[in-house]
Amino acid sequence: MLHRLIESMTDRFQDDSVGVLCATMLVNFTNWPESGDEAADFGDTELETLVDHFKPVLETFGIHVERIPDQWTVLKVLMYQEPQSLQKMSWFRVNRGHQQSCPDLLALVDLVLSFPASTAECERGFNTMKQVKTDCWSNLKSDTLSDLLIAQLSSPEIREYDPIKAWMLWHKDSVRSRKPDFMDCAKRVIAVESEESDEEV
Structure with missing residues (x-):
């Protein structure tokens, strides 16, 4: 068991001089040869590594990997x-100028460039999950937990949040009338806000 654990750790934290992480060097223009004569075989091996690794993802989105x-x-x-x-x-400039001639390759490059520079975002997600799934809420279903995390991580700051749109949607989607005078109140609030914004301008 310990041997398998060591193998898993070794595979997970492999040397960055080999494998997919090393292959990403081809998207850094500082690694490109200075002249076109030296670039004949540049990046071919790395490109093959990236294509093999991301082939299922690319094919899912309709990318023709054989053309890359x-x-x-x-x-x-x-x-x-x-x-x-x-x-x-x-x-950005390459995408703008050569999207028509190299669409499949540039899709792969976009995928490589989307690699996060650190694990900070993942750590924030786990911290948020600890705040949501407390001892009192330990029996949350996966779908419910996912919805709560999305709301927590993707919502704007409380100071920037405008509840009027949510109220409108909540009231409109109701099967039966919630509050007869709700819409009138909401319209008055919107009118007051628009007047305040006009005064500021």
Whole structure:
């Protein structure tokens, strides 16, 4: 059992000089060769690693993975024809200029660029889950817990939250009338807010 645990830990925290993490170096323009002559085989191995790793995800979203190697070759040729130095190039500009010629490759690049730089977001999620799923609420179903976490993590700050829209939706979707004068009150609140905003302007 201990041997299997060590193997799992080794696989999980593998050396960053090999594997998928190392293969992401090809999206950093500072790692590209200075001349096009040296770039003939640049990134081919890394690209193959990334395609193999993300193939199920890419195919799910309709990306033609078999076209990616050819598009990689085309993109390298196009990039070295650019008048601007590669060191100053950005993937935003590449996407804007070569989306038509290399759509599948650029989808893979976007996926790689979406890697989080740290685990801070995950840690915030776990901390929020501890606050939501307390001892008193330990029997929450997965769907309920997921909904509560989404509301907690995605909602704006309480000072910025405008409850009027939620009230309107709650009142409108009711099968039977909730409060006869609710809509009139809501309209008055909106009117007052609009008057205040006009005065500020």
